[in-house]
Amino acid sequence: MGIFCQINLNKPPDGAFYSGEVVSGMMKYALDEPMEIDKITVSLKGTGHLRLTEKSNQKNRRHTYVNNEVYVDVDEVIQEGKYKVLPGSYELNFNFRLPNNLPPTFEFHKYVSRYSVNCKIKYYVRIKIDRPGWFAFAKHFRKEITVASTITPKLSIEPVMYGQRSQLLQLFSSKTSTVVMKANILNSVITNGGKIKIQSEIQNDTNIIIKGVEIKLVEMHTFKAKGHTEVKGYEDVPNCDSKTGSIQSGATQDMPIDIIVPSDKVSLDNSKIVSRDYIVRITAILPMPHRNVVLDIPVQIGDNVQREEICDPPPTYWEAMGEAEKGDDIASDDETGGGEKGEKS
Numbered sequence: 001m002g003i004f005c006q007i008n009l010n011k012p013p014d015g016a017f018y019s020g021e022v023v024s025g026m027m028k029y030a031l032d033e034p035m036e037i038d039k040i041t042v043s044l045k046g047t048g049h050l051r052l053t054e055k056s057n058q059k060n061r062r063h064t065y066v067n068n069e070v071y072v073d074v075d076e077v078i079q080e081g082k083y084k085v086l087p088g089s090y091e092l093n094f095n096f097r098l099p100n101n102l103p104p105t106f107e108f109h110k111y112v113s114r115y116s117v118n119c120k121i122k123y124y125v126r127i128k129i130d131r132p133g134w135f136a137f138a139k140h141f142r143k144e145i146t147v148a149s150t151i152t153p154k155l156s157i158e159p160v161m162y163g164q165r166s167q168l169l170q171l172f173s174s175k176t177s178t179v180v181m182k183a184n185i186l187n188s189v190i191t192n193g194g195k196i197k198i199q200s201e202i203q204n205d206t207n208i209i210i211k212g213v214e215i216k217l218v219e220m221h222t223f224k225a226k227g228h229t230e231v232k233g234y235e236d237v238p239n240c241d242s243k244t245g246s247i248q249s250g251a252t253q254d255m256p257i258d259i260i261v262p263s264d265k266v267s268l269d270n271s272k273i274v275s276r277d278y279i280v281r282i283t284a285i286l287p288m289p290h291r292n293v294v295l296d297i298p299v300q301i302g303d304n305v306q307r308e309e310i311c312d313p314p315p316t317y318w319e320a321m322g323e324a325e326k327g328d329d330i331a332s333d334d335e336t337g338g339g340e341k342g343e344k345s
Contacts, residue, residue: 005027005029005139006029007025007027007028009143016146016148017098019100019101020097020098020100024093024094024095024096025125028091029089029127031086035131036131036132037084037085038130039077039130040077040079040080040129041078042078043075044073044074045073045074046124047071048069048119048274050068050117051118051225052064052065052116052223052231054228065227066225067225068273071102078092082132096125098147101270103147103270105147106119106121112221119273121271124145125142126142148303149267149268149269150303151189155188156189157189159184159186160188161182162183163181163295164181165179165181166293178206179204179205180203182200183257184198190302191303195258196259196280197256197258199254199255200257202284204247204249209249210284211285212244212246213247213253214241214243214281215243215244215255217241217265217279217281218237218296219276222277223274224272240260242257265301277298277300279299281295281296282297
């Protein structure tokens, strides 16, 4: 005795669904002999699972931490009541609407530092056919669907100025030596495949030569398991980096930065177990023994950006540089303090 089932989806042109959209289709099932059926249920499911395995210093010891999340769990009973179905083929339609603010489909199986990370967010349509009797097990059929990233801007869609200044410690010199970095990003919310545009400036108010400036797009995953602190992993995005030449003592260098975002890179929001964020990292490379000066600029990247949200207005230059008014004294970080911390009000 056999039940054969096929689930056909009405897919969008790009094959992916977005939060708030309708998931519809047809279930086709066939029987090769008569069968009694109690109930047919069509369901839309969306779940997230995280498993962190931490290596221990002790031989063959492992610590495992998990977290789970449910994003959508909807059941629709198509047919109910004990009835006999004759051999043949049958069709049933179904229709669901995805909730708003869903995380996208996601799969991650890598090592992050000393952790083995396995994380998956999946969505699927399930068909369940219940049969009467103690030993008649229900039949399950499922078809996974792809949910794409829909992001609501948390960052400004208007130009924003970021700043970082680092005071260098130099022996046998009474002069204050400072490296000042300023960057004006035109739009912090980018569609995947779009372009990040930044106007940056680096002032070398020291008696040393800045060896060069490195610009790259960095992907950051944050995993949140129960009973454990957050685990963060950083990875440079390929083909999204560049370098410039040296900056002489007392010189200022203006740098326009254009980064084309790869089409497969998107932010991941709306999940309690994992997030994926992106930053543009500008690094002024200093000679030893000085620390490099680093400015991180956050960006959001999405397949579908909901731009109706209103974000806070961008700060003024003086706010971005940590100064209330133009005439105030300048507060600086020394090399043992905030030399690698970006400032933004």
